[in-house]
Amino acid sequence: MTNIVASASNITKIFDAESGRKDDAITALDGVDFDVRAGEITGLVGPDGAGKTTLIRLLAGLMTPNDGTILVDGIDVSADPESVYQRIGYMPQRFGLYEDLSVQENLDLYADLRDLDRDERQDTFARLLDFTDLHRFTSRLAGNLSGGMKQKLGLACALINTPKLLLLDEPGVGVDPVSRRELWKMVKDLTTEGIGIVWSTAYLDEAEACDHVHLLNQGQKLFGGKPDVLTGSVKDRVFRLDHFDGNKREVLASALNREGVRDGTIQGDAIRLLFAENIIPDVSGISGAENGRLTPVAPRFEDAFIDILGGGPDGQSALAKDYRQIEATDQPQIVADRMTKKFGDFTAAHDMNFSIPRGEIFGLLGPNGAGKSTTFKMLCGLLSPTEGNGSVAGYDLRHSRADARGALGYMAQKFSLYGELSVRQNLEFFAGIYGLSGQTAKGRIEAMIDTLELRPFLGSDAGGIPLGFKQRLALCCAVMHQPPVLFLDEPTSGVDPTTRREFWQHINGLVEKGVTVLVTTHFMEEAEYCDRIALIYRAETIAFGTPDDLKKEASAMAGKEDAAHFTMEDAFIAMIENADIVRENSDPAKEAA
Amino acid sequence: MASALSSRRLRALFTKEMLQVLRDPSTILIAVFLPIMLVFLFGYGVSLDTSVVRLGLIQQSSGSASRSLAASYANSPYFDVTQSNDKEALFADLTAGRIRGIVTIASDFDRRYAASGKTAQIEIVTDGSNPSTANFVSAYAQGVHAQWLASQSAEGKQTQSGGIQVMPQFWYNTALTSRNFLVPGSFAVILTMIGSLLTALVVAREWERGTMEALIATPVTIPEFIITKMTPYFILGLIAATICTLMAVFIFDVPFRGSILALYILYAAFLMPALGQGLLISAALRNQFVASQVALLTAFLPAFLLSGLIFEISSMPRWIQAITYAVPARYLIPPLQSLFLTGNVWPLLLPNIAILLGFGSLFFVLIFRVTRKSLD
Numbered sequence: 024m025t026n027i028v029a030s031a032s033n034i035t036k037i038f039d040a041e042s043g044r045k046d047d048a049i050t051a052l053d054g055v056d057f058d059v060r061a062g063e064i065t066g067l068v069g070p071d072g073a074g075k076t077t078l079i080r081l082l083a084g085l086m087t088p089n090d091g092t093i094l095v096d097g098i099d100v101s102a103d104p105e106s107v108y109q110r111i112g113y114m115p116q117r118f119g120l121y122e123d124l125s126v127q128e129n130l131d132l133y134a135d136l137r138d139l140d141r142d143e144r145q146d147t148f149a150r151l152l153d154f155t156d157l158h159r160f161t162s163r164l165a166g167n168l169s170g171g172m173k174q175k176l177g178l179a180c181a182l183i184n185t186p187k188l189l190l191l192d193e194p195g196v197g198v199d200p201v202s203r204r205e206l207w208k209m210v211k212d213l214t215t216e217g218i219g220i221v222w223s224t225a226y227l228d229e230a231e232a233c234d235h236v237h238l239l240n241q242g243q244k245l246f247g248g249k250p251d252v253l254t255g256s257v258k259d260r261v262f263r264l265d266h267f268d269g270n271k272r273e274v275l276a277s278a279l280n281r282e283g284v285r286d287g288t289i290q291g292d293a294i295r296l297l298f299a300e301n302i303i304p305d306v307s308g309i310s311g312a313e314n315g316r317l318t319p320v321a322p323r324f325e326d327a328f329i330d331i332l333g334g335g336p337d338g339q340s341a342l343a344k345d346y347r348q349i350e351a352t353d354q355p356q357i358v359a360d361r362m363t364k365k366f367g368d369f370t371a372a373h374d375m376n377f378s379i380p381r382g383e384i385f386g387l388l389g390p391n392g393a394g395k396s397t398t399f400k401m402l403c404g405l406l407s408p409t410e411g412n413g414s415v416a417g418y419d420l421r422h423s424r425a426d427a428r429g430a431l432g433y434m435a436q437k438f439s440l441y442g443e444l445s446v447r448q449n450l451e452f453f454a455g456i457y458g459l460s461g462q463t464a465k466g467r468i469e470a471m472i473d474t475l476e477l478r479p480f481l482g483s484d485a486g487g488i489p490l491g492f493k494q495r496l497a498l499c500c501a502v503m504h505q506p507p508v509l510f511l512d513e514p515t516s517g518v519d520p521t522t523r524r525e526f527w528q529h530i531n532g533l534v535e536k537g538v539t540v541l542v543t544t545h546f547m548e549e550a551e552y553c554d555r556i557a558l559i560y561r562a563e564t565i566a567f568g569t570p571d572d573l574k575k576e577a578s579a580m581a582g583k584e585d586a587a588h589f590t591m592e593d594a595f596i597a598m599i600e601n602a603d604i605v606r607e608n609s610d611p612a613k614e615a616a
Numbered sequence: 617m618a619s620a621l622s623s624r625r626l627r628a629l630f631t632k633e634m635l636q637v638l639r640d641p642s643t644i645l646i647a648v649f650l651p652i653m654l655v656f657l658f659g660y661g662v663s664l665d666t667s668v669v670r671l672g673l674i675q676q677s678s679g680s681a682s683r684s685l686a687a688s689y690a691n692s693p694y695f696d697v698t699q700s701n702d703k704e705a706l707f708a709d710l711t712a713g714r715i716r717g718i719v720t721i722a723s724d725f726d727r728r729y730a731a732s733g734k735t736a737q738i739e740i741v742t743d744g745s746n747p748s749t750a751n752f753v754s755a756y757a758q759g760v761h762a763q764w765l766a767s768q769s770a771e772g773k774q775t776q777s778g779g780i781q782v783m784p785q786f787w788y789n790t791a792l793t794s795r796n797f798l799v800p801g802s803f804a805v806i807l808t809m810i811g812s813l814l815t816a817l818v819v820a821r822e823w824e825r826g827t828m829e830a831l832i833a834t835p836v837t838i839p840e841f842i843i844t845k846m847t848p849y850f851i852l853g854l855i856a857a858t859i860c861t862l863m864a865v866f867i868f869d870v871p872f873r874g875s876i877l878a879l880y881i882l883y884a885a886f887l888m889p890a891l892g893q894g895l896l897i898s899a900a901l902r903n904q905f906v907a908s909q910v911a912l913l914t915a916f917l918p919a920f921l922l923s924g925l926i927f928e929i930s931s932m933p934r935w936i937q938a939i940t941y942a943v944p945a946r947y948l949i950p951p952l953q954s955l956f957l958t959g960n961v962w963p964l965l966l967p968n969i970a971i972l973l974g975f976g977s978l979f980f981v982l983i984f985r986v987t988r989k990s991l992d
Binding site for chain 1: 622624625627628629631632635636639640825826827829830831832833834835836989990991992
């Protein structure tokens with residue numbers, strides 16, 4: 024028997040607009056029902072701005088709903104929040120840790136605040152430190168822990184007095200796949216103790232693994248139930264298209280334009296397609312795929328997610344359509360020639376060596392702190408390599424750094440826009456810094472505004488527009504001067520699948536025009552879009568090749584035959600674990616020290 | 617229901633706050649080095665005394681009285697006298713700022729002095745472009761004149777022909793060293809800085825780092841939160857005050873004539889509104905940068921400019937005088953200066969302490985109103 028530890032019925036939450044006008048008020052949640060069962064992980068899934076965080080905060084008693092009631096362990100949260108605080112564990116998005124306190128001091132603080140019984144204290148700490156494997160780090164300041172360890176400590180603090188309800192707000196964001204998988208295992212273990220867990224996420228592989236899932240979009244609940252029920256709704260509609268003659272990006276664009284294709288993504292050399300209901304799936308009308316092979320594959324939660332949200336974007340990138348054609352050339356557009364960067368004794372990147380031809384997407388993959396950002400920054404000309412050299416668009420980074428910078432477009436993590444400037448002011452500013460002026464600038468800006476439908480937001484502050492538009496704007500600003508080379512740093516980190524698809528559709532379009540793209544990511548979905556990948560771990564390149572090569576290599580490493588079922592994430596984890604084993608065997612002294 | 621105050625949670629929060637204070641080098645910098653720096657600055661750098669001023673002297677009469685008076689000016693430790701009969705040249709010097717004032721002993725001085733003594737007048741012209749120097753020149757030039765008169769009558773050269781003699785006497789700060797009242801006065805600025813500037817950051821920091829959200833979701837109550845936010849900074853404030861006091865007495869030889877107990881009661885009373893204002897700003901604004909700017913504008917600058925420390929309140933325009941009543945430092949400086957220079961003047965101490973505590977309570981009422989255990 025499963026019993027319900029928390030339930031929300033008909034919850035509505037409205038935020039007053041900053042302007043104070045009634046019309047601008049934002050309805051974050053609109054009549055949502057929700058319940059959490061003991062001993063289960065209940066997933067709260069949805070795109071950015073769907074209302075996930077608001078719902079979690081309401082459950083935690085941090086806010087009061089405008090309408091509806093929330094019961095936690097039978098107690099009305101609005102009426103008696105104090106009693107609710109005793110029964111919940113809550114890990115906010117930034118983990119709620121004091122970075123200037125040590126691991127042990129954080130634990131002590133939360134133990135006292137939550138009135139943990141003194142006799143149980145030592146046992147509880149021992150148990151939590153075992154559980155999180157933080158024993159060795161008790162005296163380390165929380166601020167000096169890695170992202171993954173912070174997350175574990177945050178979890179330990181939320182679990183101090185074994186809550187009935189554990190609320191985790193996007194625990195997977197900004198954490199690499201290895202840590203993410205560990206955290207999932209830990210939380211899964213907690214369900215055996217009968218704790219009811221709410222896990223909010225934009226990662227759909229996590230959603231898929233939940234016992235129950237609630238899918239939110241723009242404050243509305245679109246689905247509630249077991250994830251395979253939702254996944255089942257696209258059964259027999261998902262196919263893998265391979266062995267086609269055409270260019271994969273052109274084939275994808277053509278497929279997405281075809282009637283009856285709901286969604287499509289690149290998966291290494293193949294394409295994953297989702298067909299609409301009542302359509303006989305075939306390759307007709309997809310140019311370049313006439314000889315392609317269409318194989319049915321098991322649907323995933325993401326397919327169903329996109330389906331229920333109304334399908335992915337169609338194939339044409341308006342941004343790419345107006346982009347200049349980059350001249351064909353045999354000269355590699357981005358070169359890293361034995362680049363090494365040292366900070367004092369610490370080697371941040373060692374012997375990075377690759378050459379990227381025109382019109383290729385190259386991915387730098389790796390966990391946080393592996394050295395991919397350092398490599399990336401050296402190629403942008405933001406850091407000087409300690410050894411080695413590089414070039415961008417034919418310009419040597421040592422001697423013509425300014426020319427190299429002028430030839431590249433750069434989109435930083437979290438869209439480096441000026442939030443206080445309006446959309447138009449941002450466009451004008453970036454046109455200015457890239458040296459566009461007069462009629463050229465005006466024409467370029469107007470064209471961008473029209474093709475990317477930014478007109479309704481022109482006067483709004485860039486910080487306040489919807490995420491999808493923010494992303495479009497950031498991309499516009501980065502390619503305003505139509506550079507031949509584009510650098511993307513974690514471009515869609517924390518972004519929902521719909522927005523990510525639109526982004527990659529633009530990038531694919533630009534690549535077809537001859538733009539060369541370098542992307543860093545720890546998001547495996549993005550890796551699939553790359554032509555080639557360098558997997559970087561502990562400052563070294565540990566693997567190199569096409570996504571399919573890497574998957575094959577990793578599945579062989581893991582002793583599994585079936586590379587097709589091996590996801591990019593599986594490959595990533597297998598390779599990193601393998602690198603750790605190799606390292607420990609070859610250098611036991613260092614590890615012990 | 618959780619009780620409003622649990623000693624265990626109080627202790628835990630206090631420990632946490634103290635650890636954060638001790639580990640943040642900037643807190644120690646503001647609490648220890650800043651007071652030392654400011655006391656030195658006020659002790660050495662800022663002085664309202666003008667030690668030696670260049671003065672022009674025109675002696676148009678050549679009798680013995682005139683000569684004697686002119687010699688008094690020349691011998692005065694306050695003046696560096698340039699004597700000349702070229703009136704035009706001296707006025708040119710005054711305009712150019714080479715001298716700060718001109719004393720003229722008129723041609724009829726000896727005659728009038730011989731006739732009536734006291735009515736023998738001199739003319740003092742000062743450079744009004746710097747009023748405080750002008751006041752100084754005028755006051756000291758008159759002082760030299762008065763002293764000369766007194767010495768003349770003491771020597772019996774001139775019998776007093778009636779009238780009242782004004783003898784200026786400066787009590788409590790006989791040396792008239794401005795340092796003796798500036799240094800204790802500067803403590804108001806230092807304590808405001810520590811009380812308001814440091815605390816303005818602390819609640820806002822919890823919001824910015826997302827820890828407030830985690831705290832709200834625990835059984836912590838608002839009174840616990842506020843009390844433990846305040847106490848570490850209260851202690852820091854007292855430490856800074858102690859450093860200031862010791863420096864004043866032992867380095868700057870400022871006399872201390874009151875009681876230590878009264879001094880600390882006064883410090884404690886002043887820290888209430890100072891800390892209260894900082895916490896209120898922090899709790900209401902939730903943003904460290906904005907909070908620190910607001911604290912600078914509403915706490916530090918008024919304490920500096922409107923407390924009567926540097927500028928005399930009675931000479932401010934009426935409406936600004938009205939504003940100074942809302943500046944807590946105004947109620948600290950007079951009793952503090954009196955503790956150092958005079959002693960325990962309870963009629964001055966008690967009302968000021970009461971007013972400070974009143975301000976403090978007002979701030980705390982407001983803090984409780986703006987701090988809620990909710991993200992709404």
